Amino acid sequence: MASPRRRRALKPRKLPLQERGRATVDAILQASTYILVKNGYAALTTNRLADRAGVNIASVYQYFPNKEAIVVELLRRHAEEQRRRARSILARDDTFEGRIASVIASTVAAHAVEPELHRALTEVALQLELPPFETDADDTLKEEARRWTKTAKRENAALALWMAQSAVHALVHTAFAERPEIAKSPVFAEELTKLVLRFLRD
Numbered sequence: 001m002a003s004p005r006r007r008r009a010l011k012p013r014k015l016p017l018q019e020r021g022r023a024t025v026d027a028i029l030q031a032s033t034y035i036l037v038k039n040g041y042a043a044l045t046t047n048r049l050a051d052r053a054g055v056n057i058a059s060v061y062q063y064f065p066n067k068e069a070i071v072v073e074l075l076r077r078h079a080e081e082q083r084r085r086a087r088s089i090l091a092r093d094d095t096f097e098g099r100i101a102s103v104i105a106s107t108v109a110a111h112a113v114e115p116e117l118h119r120a121l122t123e124v125a126l127q128l129e130l131p132p133f134e135t136d137a138d139d140t141l142k143e144e145a146r147r148w149t150k151t152a153k154r155e156n157a158a159l160a161l162w163m164a165q166s167a168v169h170a171l172v173h174t175a176f177a178e179r180p181e182i183a184k185s186p187v188f189a190e191e192l193t194k195l196v197l198r199f200l201r202d
Helices: 004-008 019-039 046-053 057-063 067-090 096-113 115-128 138-151 157-178 186-201
Strands: none
Touching: 019 046, 019 057, 019 067, 019 115, 046 057, 046 067, 067 096, 067 115, 067 138, 096 115, 096 157, 096 186, 115 157, 138 157, 157 186
């Protein structure tokens, strides 16, 4: 686990408050995404991404202390987007099975857009030993999980739900890394849904 000092070095220096600043940060993140996908993490340098983003190197350091903090921000935004989408799906008036299927389909679809980027981000996250991200959707998702565990007939329901979530995350990333042609097929999401539902009903 990273030390408190190291964790501080992995956070943005400041958040952009004006539209111009937000545009600069977005350009930096987009440039970082491009380099990660095309050339990998080793090729990601602040000079290179500043050139790609069309901004001064000082603008990069105005918002981020290093390239690791930039990648962490990409990871945070990815987690936030995924959890907001899951929160929206779980709020639907649907069966438990229907919502699980929709969450899995949404997760697979999101990773299918830029699988190389997701793979690079996952590798960097492991290298940096990052703690779990916190997002504004977490409280709703935790409440939904508590509601299910109270009514589920499944023994050790809370543990089973955590295991199912972890399995989906791992299988999606592994599939796009090792068998992308299968991961992009509708069959993958269907079989993954069956696997999760069978496990949770046991």
